Amino acid sequence: MSSLLRMGAIIGKEIRQLSRDRLTFGMIIGIPLLQILLFGYAINLDVRHLRAGVADQATTQLSRQLIADVEASQVVDIVARARTAGELEDMMRRGEITVGIVIPADFERRVREATRPAAQLLVDGSDPTVANIAMRLAQMRFELRKVGVERPSTVFEVRTYYNPERRSAVQIVPALIGVILTLTMVLFTSVAVVRERERGNLELLITTPIRNLELMIGKIIPYIVIGLIQVTIILLVGWYLFDVPVRGSVVDLYQGSLLFIAASLSLGLMLSTFAKTQFQAMQLAFLAFLPQLLLSGFMFPFDGMPPLAQRIGRLLPLTHFIAIVRGVVLRGAALEELMPNVRALGIFFLITMTLATLRFRKRLD
Amino acid sequence: MSDAAIVAAGLTRTFGKLIAVDSVDLTIPKGKIYGFLGPNGSGKTTTIRMLCGLLKPSAGSARVFGMELPRDAEKVRPRIGYMTQKFSLYEDLTVRENLEFMGRIYSMRRRRRRQRIESNLARYALDDRQRQRAGTLSGGQKQRLALAAVTLHEPELLLLDEPTSAVDPQSRRDFWDGLFELAEGGTTILVSTHFMDEAERCHRLAILAEGRLVAEGVPRELSSNIDAVVLEVETDRPRRARAALRSVGFVRAVTQIGARLHVMVETGTDDPEAQVRAVLKSGGVAGIVERVSANLEDVFVAATGFDGDVALPAADGSAGADESGAGSDEVHP
Numbered sequence: 230m231s232s233l234l235r236m237g238a239i240i241g242k243e244i245r246q247l248s249r250d251r252l253t254f255g256m257i258i259g260i261p262l263l264q265i266l267l268f269g270y271a272i273n274l275d276v277r278h279l280r281a282g283v284a285d286q287a288t289t290q291l292s293r294q295l296i297a298d299v300e301a302s303q304v305v306d307i308v309a310r311a312r313t314a315g316e317l318e319d320m321m322r323r324g325e326i327t328v329g330i331v332i333p334a335d336f337e338r339r340v341r342e343a344t345r346p347a348a349q350l351l352v353d354g355s356d357p358t359v360a361n362i363a364m365r366l367a368q369m370r371f372e373l374r375k376v377g378v379e380r381p382s383t384v385f386e387v388r389t390y391y392n393p394e395r396r397s398a399v400q401i402v403p404a405l406i407g408v409i410l411t412l413t414m415v416l417f418t419s420v421a422v423v424r425e426r427e428r429g430n431l432e433l434l435i436t437t438p439i440r441n442l443e444l445m446i447g448k449i450i451p452y453i454v455i456g457l458i459q460v461t462i463i464l465l466v467g468w469y470l471f472d473v474p475v476r477g478s479v480v481d482l483y484q485g486s487l488l489f490i491a492a493s494l495s496l497g498l499m500l501s502t503f504a505k506t507q508f509q510a511m512q513l514a515f516l517a518f519l520p521q522l523l524l525s526g527f528m529f530p531f532d533g534m535p536p537l538a539q540r541i542g543r544l545l546p547l548t549h550f551i552a553i554v555r556g557v558v559l560r561g562a563a564l565e566e567l568m569p570n571v572r573a574l575g576i577f578f579l580i581t582m583t584l585a586t587l588r589f590r591k592r593l594d
Numbered sequence: 595m596s597d598a599a600i601v602a603a604g605l606t607r608t609f610g611k612l613i614a615v616d617s618v619d620l621t622i623p624k625g626k627i628y629g630f631l632g633p634n635g636s637g638k639t640t641t642i643r644m645l646c647g648l649l650k651p652s653a654g655s656a657r658v659f660g661m662e663l664p665r666d667a668e669k670v671r672p673r674i675g676y677m678t679q680k681f682s683l684y685e686d687l688t689v690r691e692n693l694e695f696m697g698r699i700y701s702m703r704r705r706r707r708r709q710r711i712e713s714n715l716a717r718y719a720l721d722d723r724q725r726q727r728a729g730t731l732s733g734g735q736k737q738r739l740a741l742a743a744v745t746l747h748e749p750e751l752l753l754l755d756e757p758t759s760a761v762d763p764q765s766r767r768d769f770w771d772g773l774f775e776l777a778e779g780g781t782t783i784l785v786s787t788h789f790m791d792e793a794e795r796c797h798r799l800a801i802l803a804e805g806r807l808v809a810e811g812v813p814r815e816l817s818s819n820i821d822a823v824v825l826e827v828e829t830d831r832p833r834r835a836r837a838a839l840r841s842v843g844f845v846r847a848v849t850q851i852g853a854r855l856h857v858m859v860e861t862g863t864d865d866p867e868a869q870v871r872a873v874l875k876s877g878g879v880a881g882i883v884e885r886v887s888a889n890l891e892d893v894f895v896a897a898t899g900f901d902g903d904v905a906l907p908a909a910d911g912s913a914g915a916d917e918s919g920a921g922s923d924e925v926h927p
Contacts, residue, residue: 428682428685429678429680429681429682430682430683430684431682432648432678432680432682433676433678433682433683434699435648436646436647436648436671436674436676437671437696437699437700438668438671438672438699438700438701439699440668591647591648591667592647592648592649592650592664593643593648593649594648594649594650
């Protein structure tokens with residue numbers, strides 16, 4: 230009996246404390262709700278609407294028919310036209326398209342020769358799911374019969390770029406840099422300010438002449454170094470153990486990483502201005518991590534997500550970093566070719582840093 | 595006014611419905627040790643926080659060195675040092691690292707920093723603790739470190755919030771020696787305390803109760819100007835004597851000090867000794883009654899209605915007035 234009484238005391242106390250921590254209480258409802266919504270929106274195994282570019286060198290009725298059929302499958306959306314395969318490769322390196330269709334000038338003749346592939350499908354192998362989906366396209370039978378062509382074999386010959394052996398380590402490791410940085414960087418700084426508040430250091434610190442921006446910058450610089458060390462570790466292990474190449478410039482990669490680390494740290498700082506305890510700060514960091522993991526294109530291909538999920542995804546720094554890191558590491562793109570993503574990270578950093586600095590008050594009320 | 599370090603007028607701060615500080619007027623002269631005496635919750639910390647720009651007053655104004663707070667807080671900050679009630683330096687840094695950190699935060703150049711650190715390490719007897727983590731220091735050592743850190747940049751004004759509450763008596767004495775030395779060097783010191791003996795050592799004193807300033811002046815004058823007669827009753831049944839005395843109208847408060855009672859009687863009372871004797875007699879208690887001069891605790895009791903039984907201020911609000919015009923406000927805890 231007295232055991233029950235004592236346990237009851239603990240149970241009652243836990244519930245009371247929990248109900249008084251409003252943020253934690255909100256998380257109890259918020260986290261499952263957010264997660265189910267995110268997963269529901271992001272998981273889409275029937276991926277469609279991959280961005281594709283076409284180089285139609287034949288420009289015959291038959292080639293137009295093929296393009297129409299491909300588009301009708303909804304697996305790809307034709308977003309760009311090019312003249313040569315080389316142009317398509319450039320677009321792919323810049324991340325503008327993930328699939329390229331090359332229809333050679335002698336398409337008509339090739340179609341009728343069952344032994345030769347009639348056209349080429351260029352596939353961006355840096356995104357694991359895109360490669361699989363494009364394969365489906367290759368296996369598709371097209372209704373070329375309408376124009377009087379019977380063809381027993383498939384139309385397309387597939388050329389997978391950047392990861393021709395289609396090894397998953399090559400696809401996962403670069404993006405993993407972003408996931409690991411998101412987890413650690415946001416967590417470090419979200420706790421950093423709150424810890425000082427909890428330990429009472431802040432009351433002293435804010436009566437000194439230190440300025441908000443000085444405090445914020447001082448807080449993030451050590452972690453930038455830590456972030457760059459983490460990048461190096463992942464790259465070295467990826468290269469040494471998993472044979473992941475760095476095709477682009479290492480300087481570009483580090484510059485991109487630096488920007489992403491800064492954006493993640495300032496996000497953490499901003500979160501820490503909302504939290505009162507370290508526990509709350511950690512929950513907020515987790516809350517910021519979840520959508521990034523799901524909507525950034527790391528787990529599910531970005532193109533396959535519904536428009537709303539994509540729109541949210543574009544607001545998250547990890548989305549842009551994964552685009553940058555896959556571009557530089559796997560496709561050998563230069564940072565200048567990935568400017569929209571670079572710019573997005575820069576803007577994200579400026580906004581969160583400004584908010585953190587403005588929200589931080591050198592007062593206790 | 596140029597000799598005042600702090601001038602506050604109608605300073606008020608509310609937290610929701612609670613009035614933590616209620617229209618406090620203060621003038622704190624430069625180069626003196628000024629004390630805030632009051633029980634927990636009397637508004638000492640809130641007042642100090644407003645005076646260093648950490649809290650925005652709900653009403654009224656506070657000026658430090660003629661500068662308006664919290665508007666000019668940043669200009670005031672380099673000239674003040676604030677020692678928080680709880681130890682607020684970094685427990686995972688060593689003594690020297692903490693001082694080094696504070697020196698840099700106050701933009702002290704290397705040479706001066708080194709000089710000041712050495713001199714404060716010596717002054718506050720921390721030389722042999724330099725490499726020790728602050729978290730492992732004793733209460734007294736931590737407090738010396740806090741004072742060493744807060745005086746490193748030689749502030750003109752020191753705000754110390756209950757600096758000795760976690761410290762043994764010897765450390766308290768040493769600490770006060772340090773304060774007098776600083777004051778002699780021209781530093782203005784505002785120190786809050788709930789210790790009578792510390793309050794007695796201040797040049798000037800303000801007594802706070804329930805957010806209001808209820809008495810202010812030089813400690814000795816406060817005692818001699820007390821608006822009450824203090825009698826001392828020596829008896830072997832102090833609890834019973836006390837109960838009897840507290841039920842009488844002209845007795846304002848009764849404080850027990852060991853086997854003796856301090857009985858505070860309204861000033862207008864005829865022959866208070868005789869009346870008190872009569873009360874004791876009818877209560878069946880024998881005791882020797884004698885008139886004594888008031889000490890600071892009596893002043894505190896008279897001003898706050900805090901009658902020494904339990905450490906709580908009076909709840910009925912009669913404690914507010916420092917001129918005790920009102921008649922039969924015997925104070926119950």
